[in-house]
Amino acid sequence: MGPDDTILDGPKLTNYKKDMADFEATPLVVVRPRLEEQIPQIVKIANRYNLKLVPWGAGTSLTGAVVLEGGIVIDMRYLNKILKVDLVNWNVLVQPGMILDDLNKELKRSGFFFPPDPASSFACTVGGAVSEGSGGMRCVKYGTMRDWVLALKVVLPNGKTTWLGEPLPKNRAGYNLVHLFIGSEGTLGIITQAYLKIIPLPTVPVRRLVVLFDDWASASKAILAFRTSRIVPTIMEFMDRENVMAVNQAFQTKWDEAEATLLVDIDEPNVERASRIFRDSGARKITIAKDEKEAEELYQARAQALVALKSISTGTRPEDVVVPINKLVEYLDLVRRVASKYKLKIPVVGHAGDGNVHPVILFDKNDAASTKAAETAFEEICRYAIGVGGTITGEHGVGSEKAKLLVEQLTAHGGEEALRLMKVIKRGIDPKDLMNPGKYMDLGYDDHASSARSRNRRLGRERGETVR
Numbered sequence: 352m353g354p355d356d357t358i359l360d361g362p363k364l365t366n367y368k369k370d371m372a373d374f375e376a377t378p379l380v381v382v383r384p385r386l387e388e389q390i391p392q393i394v395k396i397a398n399r400y401n402l403k404l405v406p407w408g409a410g411t412s413l414t415g416a417v418v419l420e421g422g423i424v425i426d427m428r429y430l431n432k433i434l435k436v437d438l439v440n441w442n443v444l445v446q447p448g449m450i451l452d453d454l455n456k457e458l459k460r461s462g463f464f465f466p467p468d469p470a471s472s473f474a475c476t477v478g479g480a481v482s483e484g485s486g487g488m489r490c491v492k493y494g495t496m497r498d499w500v501l502a503l504k505v506v507l508p509n510g511k512t513t514w515l516g517e518p519l520p521k522n523r524a525g526y527n528l529v530h531l532f533i534g535s536e537g538t539l540g541i542i543t544q545a546y547l548k549i550i551p552l553p554t555v556p557v558r559r560l561v562v563l564f565d566d567w568a569s570a571s572k573a574i575l576a577f578r579t580s581r582i583v584p585t586i587m588e589f590m591d592r593e594n595v596m597a598v599n600q601a602f603q604t605k606w607d608e609a610e611a612t613l614l615v616d617i618d619e620p621n622v623e624r625a626s627r628i629f630r631d632s633g634a635r636k637i638t639i640a641k642d643e644k645e646a647e648e649l650y651q652a653r654a655q656a657l658v659a660l661k662s663i664s665t666g667t668r669p670e671d672v673v674v675p676i677n678k679l680v681e682y683l684d685l686v687r688r689v690a691s692k693y694k695l696k697i698p699v700v701g702h703a704g705d706g707n708v709h710p711v712i713l714f715d716k717n718d719a720a721s722t723k724a725a726e727t728a729f730e731e732i733c734r735y736a737i738g739v740g741g742t743i744t745g746e747h748g749v750g751s752e753k754a755k756l757l758v759e760q761l762t763a764h765g766g767e768e769a770l771r772l773m774k775v776i777k778r779g780i781d782p783k784d785l786m787n788p789g790k791y792m793d794l795g796y797d798d799h800a801s802s803a804r805s806r807n808r809r810l811g812r813e814r815g816e817t818v819r
């Protein structure tokens with residue numbers, strides 16, 4: 352590593368103090384390895400001096416998972432090569448710093464693609480997306496990262512390197528440690544190579560539809576009608592008026608500012624039937640992107656929604672609860688009620704096709720009361736999701752933000768033993784707690800578990816439900 356690859360202070364260090372939701376911490380040092388072989392050496396040094404460690408992909412995560420107080424940040428940006436593309440076995444071998452869009456640009460030349468597409472795919476890395484278990488717009492059809500990772504090469508917290516999984520379409524040999532690492536948020540080890548599954552690009556033409564509604568209820572009705580229609584959209588994204596207004600303001604565009612907008616990708620043979628479903632549900636206007644350029648502009652408008660919202664508010668909390676889709680109408684209504692109760696703006700945007708519509712809580716970061724209101728609103732929305740059998744996070748992960756709520760969810764849904772096992776696994780793999788400490792369930796979960804239990808029982812009784 353050259354002198355530029357070890358950062359101890361100054362403006363360059365500042366780049367590593369915040370994630371994209373402004374969770375903050377100050378690392379002791381940032382290192383930027385150029386060679387994979389340097390990673391175990393760094394981990395061994397950390398072991399010798401008992402220093403905490405966190406891998407850094409692009410820092411686009413949203414829950415405090417990537418920021419670390421007083422430890423070593425390992426920026427993986429230079430380990431960003433495609434090592435092998437195998438069009439017969441349908442997999443690629445990549446380094447963790449590879450940006451998802453760059454991977455797909457390369458694969459497109461061979462007529463293949465890697466389906467998971469977080470809206471941050473223009474910046475986020477393979478290592479970060481695997482470690483977050485990220486989702487994205489195409490999840491409704493193709494699932495999340497969890498469905499597309501075959502094998503991982505990892506450096507464990509003791510400095511030893513191992514392969515997990517096999518680059519094969521089928522493999523039943525042993526416990527699934529690949530899935531254990533997917534979504535582990537840098538708490539178990541450092542991914543240095545990944546075999547990812549790829550598939551041929553669809554041969555049926557796909558059309559991009561923009562569907563406008565005058566109210567959220569009609570849009571929700573359309574989403575539910577779609578679920579039983581047996582048409583599988585490739586994407587089905589929801590944006591409310593505030594989102595579209597923010598996008599228009601931030602990027603000087605002129606998209607229609609309807610109360611609710613759905614952006615939907617449909618295989619061409621199904622377009623007519625899909626349009627009928629939208630019209631029957633009360634859609635005001637349906638437009639089909641006229642060419643690839645316009646389709647891409649629409650996609651970018653949606654992908655940049657969070658960036659646009661960040662530009663109009665000093666504080667943003669982009670949340671990602673998932674509710675069972677049959678609860679979508681009730682959930683959207685709850686978000687509106689919470690916004691009005693705490694006098695906050697909470698635009699909603701996201702993956703309507705799989706029930707993962709993100710409420711983005713806007714607040715004034717310089718005002719203590721507004722910041723507190725945002726925190727309370729966030730907790731209320733998460734607890735609602737837990738109460739209806741949903742989850743506090745579909746794709747953004749736990750980080751430091753939701754460590755407490757993770758305990759609440761698992762205890763509410765009969766997962767107390769799962770919590771204990773998670774802690775056993777973490778201690779087994781990382782006995783010195785070097786890797787990304789203070790994240791996930793490690794935040795004092797023992798103390799928190801019993802209060803979470805009583806809270807869940809009380810909420811359950813109030814709702815007159817049987818709590819699992």
Ligand SMILES: Cc1cc2nc3c(=O)[nH]c(=O)nc-3n(C[C@H](O)[C@H](O)[C@H](O)COP(=O)(O)OP(=O)(O)OC[C@H]3O[C@@H](n4cnc5c(N)ncnc54)[C@H](O)[C@@H]3O)c2cc1C
Pocket residue numbers: 370371405406407408409410411412413416417427447468469470471474475476477478479480481482483484485486487488535536537538540541542543654655657658746747787
């Ligand atoms: C505008 C915007 C839109 C977004 N849209 C989506 C979306 O649609 N879907 C979605 O799921 N998320 C979304 N996100 C969240 C985020 O972009 C994703 O979680 C992304 O996959 C994180 O990738 P990253 O490279 O930035 O990871 P980072 O933020 O750098 O790291 C995330 C976690 O991974 C760990 N990590 C990174 N590299 C490694 C490695 N090599 N080995 C082990 N651990 C590692 C880090 O320690 C950290 O815990 C969005 C964020 C933004 C800003």
